[in-house]
Amino acid sequence: MRTTLLLGALLATAGASAQTGAPLSSFEGQVIYQVMPDRFFDGNAANNAGVDRADPRAWHGGDLAGLTAKLPYIQKLGATAVWLTPVYQQQAQNSFDTAPYHGYWPADFRKVDPNFGTLADFGAFTRAAQAGGMRVVLDQVINHYGYLAPAVREHPAWFNGKAECDASRQKDADCPLAGLPDLKQSSPQVRDLLMGNARFWRDQGASAFRYDAIKNVDGLFLGDLLSSDRAAGIWTLGEWYNADSGTVAEWQRRGFDSLFLFSLQAAMQGSIMAGQGLGAVAAVLSRQGELPRPGEVALFLDNHDVPRFAQGSLFEDVGQARTKYGLRALMTLRGVPVIWQGTEIAMRGGADPDNRRDMRFEAQWTPQEKAVFEVARDAIAVRQASPALSRGILKLLRTPASVADRLLLFTREQGGQRVVVAWHGGKERRSYSLKLSSLGLNVVGLDLKAGTSPVLQTLFAGQDAKIRISNGFLHLSLPPEDAAAFKLN
Ligand SMILES: [Ca+2]
Ligand SMILES: [Ca+2]
DSSP states (O other): OHHHHHHHHHHHHHHBOTTTOOBTTOOTTOOEEEEOGGGTOOOOGGGOTTBOTTOTTSBOOOOHHHHHHTHHHHHHHTOOEEEEOOOEEEOSSOBTTBOGGGSOSEEEEEEEOTTTOOHHHHHHHHHHHHHTTOEEEEEEOOSBOOTTOHHHHHOGGGBOOHHHHHHOSOHHHHSOSTTOOBBOTTSHHHHHHHHHHHHHHHTTTOSEEEETTGGGSOHHHHHHHHHHHHHTTOEEEEOOTTOOHHHHHHHHHTTOSEEBOHHHHHHHIIIIISOOOSHHHHHHHTTGGGOSOGGGOEEESOOTTSOOGGGGSSSHHHHHHHHHHHHHHHTTSSSEEEEETTGGGTOOOOSTTGGGOOOOOGGGOOHHHHHHHHHHHHHHHHHHHOHHHHHOEEEEOOOOTTTTTTEEEEEEEETTEEEEEEEEOOSSOEEEEEEHHHHTOOOTTSOOBTTBOOOEEOSSTTOOOEEEEETTEEEEEEOSSEEEEEEOO
């Protein structure tokens, strides 16, 4: 009995951090860097079968050895975790004239595709990441096999056919996604296979799983899978394409630690890149109260499934300038920022596969790309150095309707530290003077002399933005199309 009690106490200590009470697997405070290994870096030319870099639908030669070799680059940027798209053994053939370079056409879930390397290469990567204090987020496919995977012929009973799809009352779950062979998770064999896959990859050193296409997976099965991950201390991130706050909230309640907030991505694309005004962003942020754990929600400017953020401008220089704005803005938000490889240099590209161009590194950059990278690196460093920006609660300020389209203001607060954040969509440098009482900004406890604060400079390097509080007003002096953050106390 005594032993049991002691063990229980030990488990309780292991399962929660003493300071925050959050699970140890929490990703609050992390910054994730997303990599598609085939399109990142070729570290081993010996595994380049079928490589044709001139063909955007072919294998390009990137691999796990290359990812390991470039970990110092990811660390230099300041990311603390790496999400890699799937590295399973893929179907041997092309489908739709496209090679399975992206990893989403699995043939064997417990082998590494030879184009990516070996299981030993995966082990070397996770050990190198962990030695550098970084976490590994592994993409997991649980909805389907590749079109031409041998398992489809060998085990027809594992898959939903036309009859199951026709008879189903959950078409999203039981009908094929893009025609892919759809796994029937209600089958005990399929369930055992998928639960075993998760166990297998947990044992390879993953800290977290990104689950693909959860909208298309049986909900009851998902619940069981998430329970087993949770018990093993794995952080779970679900991809529900186009999820809004309501969907994210529902699935956090049903067991996911996190989902990607696609609605915020769309709003940031429209507001920051397409110049459509900041109201859409404010509308998404105003729903954060619905989220059970807003600090865990995955926030992003773009990924491998949507056109590149910078592609939203016809002009490369404008795309670069607005990507700087977007990266700084992203780093002021509550949640877990995710940066898709190349967004830190404002890479361009339209719909898939154009959004998956090969990553380029320092020696290949233009001076303009280097400048975007420096802004990204600085913005991440500023976030990581600030408990308020990395973990604080977010409170929207009530911006007057006359300027709400081009000015978004909020505070982030944690442990007595408070930061004021200003996103400015105006096309020109401007000053604003706004009543504290209308904004809902409380200045009690601030060090004011005769009601006036010193000039507070932005936390971001190389940016001319400043604020000052005086006689009941917040005065802001802001550059055009940029996001700034100011430490109040
Ligand atoms: Ca290679
Ligand atoms: Ca399905």
